[in-house]
Amino acid sequence: MTEMTDNTVNESGEKQKPRIATAALCGCFGCHMSFLDIDERILQLVELVEFDRSPITDIKEVGPCDIGLIEGGVANAENVEVLRDFRRHCKILVAVGACAVNGGVPAMRNQFELKECLVEAYINGIGVENPQIPDDPEIPLLLDKVHPVHEVVKIDYFLPGCPPSADTLWTFLNEILAGEEITFPYSLIHYD
Amino acid sequence: MKNIENFVSELLSATENAPELLLQDLCAIQQRYSYIPENAVEILASKLNLPAVQIYGVIDFYSFLHRKARGTFDILFSDNITDRMLGNQSLIDSLCEKLDIEPGTPRIDGRVTVSVTSCTGICDQGPALLVNGMTVSGLNEERISKIAELIEEDTPLSDWPASFFVVEDNIQRSDILLDDKIINGSAIESLQKNGSDALLEILEQSGLRGRGGAGFKTALKWRFCRDTDSDQHYVVCNADEGEPGTFKDRILLNSYADNVCEGMTLCAGIIGAKKGYIYLRGEYRYLLDDLEQTLQKRRDANLLGKNICGHEGFDFDIDIHLGAGAYICGEESSLIESLEGKRGIPRKRPPFPVTNGFCNQPTVVNNVETFVAAAKIAVFGADWYGSVGSSESTGTKLLSISGDCARPGIYEYPFGVSIEQVLEDCGAHDTQAVQVAGAAGSTVPAQEFHRSIAFEDLSTGGSFMIFNQQRDMLEMVQNFCHFFCHESCGFCTPCRVGGALMKDLVDKVMVGHATHNDLKEMENIGQIMQQNSHCGLGVTAPKPVLDTLEKFPQIYMQRLANRGFEPAFDLDAALEESRQITGRDDAEAHIEYEPLLNTAGQDES
Numbered sequence: 001m002t003e004m005t006d007n008t009v010n011e012s013g014e015k016q017k018p019r020i021a022t023a024a025l026c027g028c029f030g031c032h033m034s035f036l037d038i039d040e041r042i043l044q045l046v047e048l049v050e051f052d053r054s055p056i057t058d059i060k061e062v063g064p065c066d067i068g069l070i071e072g073g074v075a076n077a078e079n080v081e082v083l084r085d086f087r088r089h090c091k092i093l094v095a096v097g098a099c100a101v102n103g104g105v106p107a108m109r110n111q112f113e114l115k116e117c118l119v120e121a122y123i124n125g126i127g128v129e130n131p132q133i134p135d136d137p138e139i140p141l142l143l144d145k146v147h148p149v150h151e152v153v154k155i156d157y158f159l160p161g162c163p164p165s166a167d168t169l170w171t172f173l174n175e176i177l178a179g180e181e182i183t184f185p186y187s188l189i190h191y192d
Numbered sequence: 193m194k195n196i197e198n199f200v201s202e203l204l205s206a207t208e209n210a211p212e213l214l215l216q217d218l219c220a221i222q223q224r225y226s227y228i229p230e231n232a233v234e235i236l237a238s239k240l241n242l243p244a245v246q247i248y249g250v251i252d253f254y255s256f257l258h259r260k261a262r263g264t265f266d267i268l269f270s271d272n273i274t275d276r277m278l279g280n281q282s283l284i285d286s287l288c289e290k291l292d293i294e295p296g297t298p299r300i301d302g303r304v305t306v307s308v309t310s311c312t313g314i315c316d317q318g319p320a321l322l323v324n325g326m327t328v329s330g331l332n333e334e335r336i337s338k339i340a341e342l343i344e345e346d347t348p349l350s351d352w353p354a355s356f357f358v359v360e361d362n363i364q365r366s367d368i369l370l371d372d373k374i375i376n377g378s379a380i381e382s383l384q385k386n387g388s389d390a391l392l393e394i395l396e397q398s399g400l401r402g403r404g405g406a407g408f409k410t411a412l413k414w415r416f417c418r419d420t421d422s423d424q425h426y427v428v429c430n431a432d433e434g435e436p437g438t439f440k441d442r443i444l445l446n447s448y449a450d451n452v453c454e455g456m457t458l459c460a461g462i463i464g465a466k467k468g469y470i471y472l473r474g475e476y477r478y479l480l481d482d483l484e485q486t487l488q489k490r491r492d493a494n495l496l497g498k499n500i501c502g503h504e505g506f507d508f509d510i511d512i513h514l515g516a517g518a519y520i521c522g523e524e525s526s527l528i529e530s531l532e533g534k535r536g537i538p539r540k541r542p543p544f545p546v547t548n549g550f551c552n553q554p555t556v557v558n559n560v561e562t563f564v565a566a567a568k569i570a571v572f573g574a575d576w577y578g579s580v581g582s583s584e585s586t587g588t589k590l591l592s593i594s595g596d597c598a599r600p601g602i603y604e605y606p607f608g609v610s611i612e613q614v615l616e617d618c619g620a621h622d623t624q625a626v627q628v629a630g631a632a633g634s635t636v637p638a639q640e641f642h643r644s645i646a647f648e649d650l651s652t653g654g655s656f657m658i659f660n661q662q663r664d665m666l667e668m669v670q671n672f673c674h675f676f677c678h679e680s681c682g683f684c685t686p687c688r689v690g691g692a693l694m695k696d697l698v699d700k701v702m703v704g705h706a707t708h709n710d711l712k713e714m715e716n717i718g719q720i721m722q723q724n725s726h727c728g729l730g731v732t733a734p735k736p737v738l739d740t741l742e743k744f745p746q747i748y749m750q751r752l753a754n755r756g757f758e759p760a761f762d763l764d765a766a767l768e769e770s771r772q773i774t775g776r777d778d779a780e781a782h783i784e785y786e787p788l789l790n791t792a793g794q795d796e797s
């Protein structure tokens with residue numbers, strides 16, 4: 001188990017909050033929405049932590065953090081770059097939700113050749129005008145298959161679920177911030 | 193097309209539109225056309241009153257059934273580790289090159305497909321292949337060249353050299369089971385003379401336990417089944433000898449078929465069954481004609497049929513059902529599902545087949561060897577059998593010996609024989625390990641060769657594969673992991689997903705990209721599979737990995753990458769297809785390798 005190191009006091013002797021960053025790779029943002037479902041508890045959370053890069057803060061580059069939460073699988077070159085950046089900067093990296101844990105819905109394209117998918121979407125798709133497969137250097141290239149995040153960088157914790165419920169995320173954050181062992185009541189980890 | 197419709201209609205009228213014969217119908221269509229055409233499925237669906245998707249579900253479940261034509265010659269190389277040790281891979285390459293095809297893809301002219309299949313049970317006379325379901329043994333370059341010629345000349349299988357199709361019994365050591373002959377009908381006479389209670393008593397005293405490996409007491413099983421009240425009882429002979437490296441049932445079905453039938457008839461007499469089935473693995477199709485003849489001879493001699501041996505009301509007959517390349521169907525509840533014409537998904541147990549088996553009726557399912565032993569015990573008595581073997585395991589066991597030894601083949605030993613003794617007898621030298629009980633069994637290193645073959649020590653269905661010091665044991669592990677991944681029925685997640693993850697991780701070790709964390713992950717996945725799988729397949733599938741991690745750690749350690757983490761795949765190569773499609777080659781179109789992507793500021797190991 002990876003533990004957070006004690007750095008709650010900064011150089012000038014002030015208490016420093018742990019920093020959290022979040023990112024969505026190839027996912028639907030549902031895990032982030034579920035995170036927001038902690039509702040008013042977010043006020044307690046901001047007492048406990050400082051947010052770094054996240055859709056919540058709109059900070060674009062991740063800085064040194066204690067915890068990184070990753071939603072979504074790895075589907076393109078930019079996903080790889082963001083994920084690696086998080087790994088470089090986060091002491092604890094967490095795969096959040098089905099797509100991060102095992103590729104999820106986007107990985108359904110793994111049954112097909114990449115070319116088939118692109119032709120279906122950009123050449124033969126209904127209502128497509130001026131059909132062509134995008135090749136602009138601004139657009140990240142797709143990997144031939146969608147991968148779970150732990151196949152690209154080392155992951156410390158996995159939170160399954162589609163999405164993991166707000167209570168699951170809340171329980172996890174509280175336990176890890178308190179330095180406790182991560183455990184869940186059964187109701188949070190059964191899915192049928 | 194008209195042709196296909198006629199064929200299927202005739203087939204169905206011959207089988208009286210029985211839905212439980214669906215798999216048998218599909219096997220016949222596959223054999224005739226090298227695939228199951230869509231219109232055949234339509235006819236089956238309407239005549240058998242089944243949804244078409246259910247029929248496609250069955251087709252997709254079994255490896256030997258296909259939706260696309262395989263061609264005039266459908267060739268499947270046996271790809272067990274023992275075939276690999278005998279050099280099957282260069283022979284596959286050679287045949288593909290001669291025929292100018294890729295493995296697994298039918299040739300454009302519809303002449304031939306070449307691919308691989310799980311162990312075909314010819315390990316002592318391999319490498320082997322199946323051509324249109326018929327076994328060709330003893331492959332070498334010369335035979336492969338000839339096969340390529342025959343295919344190019346479109347020579348019908350019936351005109352191929354008969355020598356290609358010879359499979360010897362290859363009995364190297366025999367004991368009481370193979371030596372002491374009984375006269376046909378004598379076990380049935382013994383039953384009539386002694387009565388079923390006394391016969392069960394004799395079986396119980398003999399200590400006979402099931403020969404498939406699990407070792408359940410045969411008398412107890414038969415008694416449970418007999419005592420379950422029902423109009424119908426069934427006897428099923430499990431001849432789905434799919435465990436890699438096992439081939440002892442092959443010789444029993446070839447040269448002791450009468451004894452097998454005799455044992456089944458004896459069982460029928462005791463439990464009150466009118467109907468029995470031999471579930472013959474598809475790989476043993478070459479035995480089918482002879483077995484049918486044996487059954488017919490027994491019918492002619494009144495050893496099967498109505499009023500057997502003149503005993504009023506003793507009616508029993510046996511049908512043969514073919515499997516179609518599914519290892520899981522060796523598990524008795526999957527076998528029953530398959531007998532009923534369905535996908536071979538294991539049932540939940542309990543209830544057990546003895547109370548709720550074939551068509552939900554009480555059913556005895558026993559191994560081929562068990563029936564032979566039971567028939568002989570009925571004639572020669574409990575003492576004859578109990579006089580050999582060990583206290584917990586009476587009698588003898590047939591071992592199928594293959595791999596690195598001078599004399600592979602069938603060896604019958606009294607239970608309790610040591611591995612050392614077996615190795616000496618079959619001429620194995622410099623042995624590194626023995627895989628006992630097949631891919632699902634145990635990897636036994638040299639320091640444990642004093643251990644014995646017995647239910648109380650090393651229990652086995654009969655597979656015994658030998659690896660000498662020159663062999664790389666990880667190749668065995670990899671072969672078995674691919675095997676289990678392919679053979680998982682897909683019903684439960686621990687086995688379906690766990691098996692695939694395990695296979696990928698072993699492949700990662702093989703190419704030198706795995707780290708210590710990957711080994712920990714393999715142990716973790718293995719435990720999850722063992723604790724949570726629905727049936728024995730998932731429970732045993734991680735065993736080759738877990739056994740060798742414990743007993744042969746060096747085969748993993750010597751290949752580990754000296755880093756905390758390695759990606760599971762080549763990131764830059766994963767962009768190649770995109771680069772091809774878009775024509776891009778700029779800096780952003782590549783991913784650089786980053787060797788030290790650990791946790792921030794920490795050096796993880």
